Amino acid sequence: MNYSNLNFKALVVEETTGGVYISRVKEKLISELPQGEILIRVLYSGLNYKDALSSSGHKGITRHYPHTPGIDAAGIVVSSEDARFSIDDEVIVTGYDLGMNTSGGFAEYIRVPSRWVVPKPTNLSLKESMIIGTSGFTAASAIYEFIKHGVTPDSGRVLVTGASGAVGSMAVAMLAHAGYHVVASSGKPAATILLKELGAREVISREEVEDISGKALLPPRWIAVLDTVGGNTLSSVIRATAERGIVTNCGMLASNKLDVSVFPFILRAVRLVGIASAETPMERRLELWNLISGELKFPEMNRIYHSISLHEVPDAIESMLHSKVSGKYLVELYPDLP
Numbered sequence: 001m002n003y004s005n006l007n008f009k010a011l012v013v014e015e016t017t018g019g020v021y022i023s024r025v026k027e028k029l030i031s032e033l034p035q036g037e038i039l040i041r042v043l044y045s046g047l048n049y050k051d052a053l054s055s056s057g058h059k060g061i062t063r064h065y066p067h068t069p070g071i072d073a074a075g076i077v078v079s080s081e082d083a084r085f086s087i088d089d090e091v092i093v094t095g096y097d098l099g100m101n102t103s104g105g106f107a108e109y110i111r112v113p114s115r116w117v118v119p120k121p122t123n124l125s126l127k128e129s130m131i132i133g134t135s136g137f138t139a140a141s142a143i144y145e146f147i148k149h150g151v152t153p154d155s156g157r158v159l160v161t162g163a164s165g166a167v168g169s170m171a172v173a174m175l176a177h178a179g180y181h182v183v184a185s186s187g188k189p190a191a192t193i194l195l196k197e198l199g200a201r202e203v204i205s206r207e208e209v210e211d212i213s214g215k216a217l218l219p220p221r222w223i224a225v226l227d228t229v230g231g232n233t234l235s236s237v238i239r240a241t242a243e244r245g246i247v248t249n250c251g252m253l254a255s256n257k258l259d260v261s262v263f264p265f266i267l268r269a270v271r272l273v274g275i276a277s278a279e280t281p282m283e284r285r286l287e288l289w290n291l292i293s294g295e296l297k298f299p300e301m302n303r304i305y306h307s308i309s310l311h312e313v314p315d316a317i318e319s320m321l322h323s324k325v326s327g328k329y330l331v332e333l334y335p336d337l338p
């Protein structure tokens with residue numbers, strides 16, 4: 001079948017005069033999509049912080065507008081020029097350039113290079129794969145580093161910062177399900193109930209994590225930290241990590257600056273690991289999806305997401321930019337699907 005003249009719905013962000021960016025659901029043609037070996041009918045996408053930045057004109061994420069954001073997509077192959085994928089295969093695409101400068105998952109169709117495409121793991125539904133999406137994949141990437149470093153559920157307390165956000169809440173649920181003693185740090189007192197339901201043993205405020213003394217080393221509190229916040233939070237947790245502990249950082253919600261001495265590294269052998277999930281090589285990607293659909297697959301998945309349609313994405317993005325969101329937004333392209 002020739003799809004090139006097929007119309008489909010997509011969220012389109014346009015730059016207007018005065019540097020204002022407006023998002024609207026519009027009709028597009030398949031022929032307008034970028035070249036690629038795999039055309040996918042998208043059933044689900046999910047909202048990530050990068051999408052909020054792309055939708056509001058951050059040129060570091062998206063250079064040219066009009067643009068369709070959406071760094072995550074899951075759906076069904078409708079045409080393939082790669083023998084490894086057949087029509088009707090259920091597949092996932094997260095990261096790489098999807099939704100950044102390549103037309104993304106807030107649309108009924110995407111066309112992408114086959115090297116970006118992951119076959120859906122058998123133990124996850126397409127919907128579950130997008131509840132997880134880049135946020136869960138990022139959480140799992142950090143947990144993978146903990147495991148590789150030898151951190152076990154018996155090693156001690158594991159801290160998650162920005163815990164009510166998409167990455168944070170997913171990390172709390174995955175770690176708790178795997179048996180770890182999880183301490184969740186959140187700026188939203190109202191998120192305590194959700195975080196406890198997801199398995200956090202303790203929920204503490206942002207202030208309880210942040211150090212204001214400026215001391216080079218703080219009493220050891222954590223054996224592992226999954227930080228989404230950066231800035232003084234990251235500096236504080238590095239200084240409060242126990243001997244031979246590990247800190248991962250994936251985000252910079254507070255700041256992209258890090259002010260810390262080398263003492264935690266040379267006196268306590270603390271390890272700092274950066275997480276950059278978008279460019280994860282395919283071999284590791286498949287390993288991580290196995291982990292996500294296996295020992296990290298948590299039963300509370302239905303409690304962690306809010307379902308929205310394409311039309312509701314702009315409002316959800318506003319909430320995200322104002323840090324009002326707990327958990328994850330799942331974008332359902334066909335809300336009537338069972």
Ligand SMILES: NC(=O)c1ccc[n+]([C@@H]2O[C@H](COP(=O)([O-])OP(=O)(O)OC[C@H]3O[C@@H](n4cnc5c(N)ncnc54)[C@H](OP(=O)(O)O)[C@@H]3O)[C@@H](O)[C@H]2O)c1
Pocket residue numbers: 048049050134135138161162163164165166167168185186187188191206228229233249250251252253254275276277278320323324325326327
């Ligand atoms: N490197 C990667 O591969 C990768 C992948 C995905 C995401 N990220 C990054 O990770 C971060 C989190 O993403 P997300 O999707 O979870 O975002 P999100 O859903 O918007 O959640 C962010 C959470 O961080 C906390 N927070 C917000 N502003 C803060 C501030 N000024 N100081 C301290 N905490 C603050 C809030 O949680 P509380 O109210 O509970 O504290 C908020 O809910 C973002 O920076 C994102 O760009 C990186």
